[in-house]
Amino acid sequence: MTPAGLAAGSVPVTVDIDAAELRNPEVRFNYTEDPTITRIEPDWSIARIVCLLGDATAYPAQQTTNLEVCVKECQPEYRALKPRAFTFVSPFFLRVVPAQGPISGGTRITIEGSHLNAGSSVAVSIGRQPCLVKKRTPKEIVCMTPAGLAAGSVPVTVDIDAAELRNPEVRFNYTEDPTITRIEPDWSIARC
Numbered sequence: 001m002t003p004a005g006l007a008a009g010s011v012p013v014t015v016d017i018d019a020a021e022l023r024n025p026e027v028r029f030n031y032t033e034d035p036t037i038t039r040i041e042p043d044w045s046i047a048r049i050v051c052l053l054g055d056a057t058a059y060p061a062q063q064t065t066n067l068e069v070c071v072k073e074c075q076p077e078y079r080a081l082k083p084r085a086f087t088f089v090s091p092f093f094l095r096v097v098p099a100q101g102p103i104s105g106g107t108r109i110t111i112e113g114s115h116l117n118a119g120s121s122v123a124v125s126i127g128r129q130p131c132l133v134k135k136r137t138p139k140e141i142v143c144m145t146p147a148g149l150a151a152g153s154v155p156v157t158v159d160i161d162a163a164e165l166r167n168p169e170v171r172f173n174y175t176e177d178p179t180i181t182r183i184e185p186d187w188s189i190a191r192c
Helices: none
Strands: 005-006 011-016 027-031 037-043 050-051 067-071 079-081 087-089 094-098 100-103 107-116 121-124 129-136 140-144 152-160 163-175
Touching: 005 163, 037 163, 094 152
Parallel strands: 005 087, 100 163
Antiparallel strands: 011 050, 027 067, 037 050, 067 079, 094 107, 107 140, 121 129, 121 152, 129 140, 152 163
């Protein structure tokens, strides 16, 4: 089960249950509180159901709710509760380190913030180009910058599931690629 989801936007939640129960057409999902599930996508091959939560922007940040899975009717013999509460969070980012790199790309940057591991999927863009995500934790996302289109400052954007995170103060500055004018020494020791 996904441990935390975004308040803004749809959040896929994965529920693992017995494969035999997945084939039962009467499997349904209920929340003990709003928001409600808007879509169920069963995947019969891996004993898993992915549910898409609706908009939960009315929930205060850090609000928790319990997820209840029911087969047939929501009576005790047909009910399963997630052992840990599901938490709604509001991820944000504050800065990017380093804040500049060569226009040819390949700079390993760290985007710092909070709740950056919420949701199921993440995409980072530098300008309009995708930044290859290497690592994601609650406080940072590490990615490799793509080649820039021109030298100068471009926005950094983070999309977690359907939520678009923007911070107009966080930008990445593409600089001209370095030019090698001299190598010293111009010799080395050969190994025999």
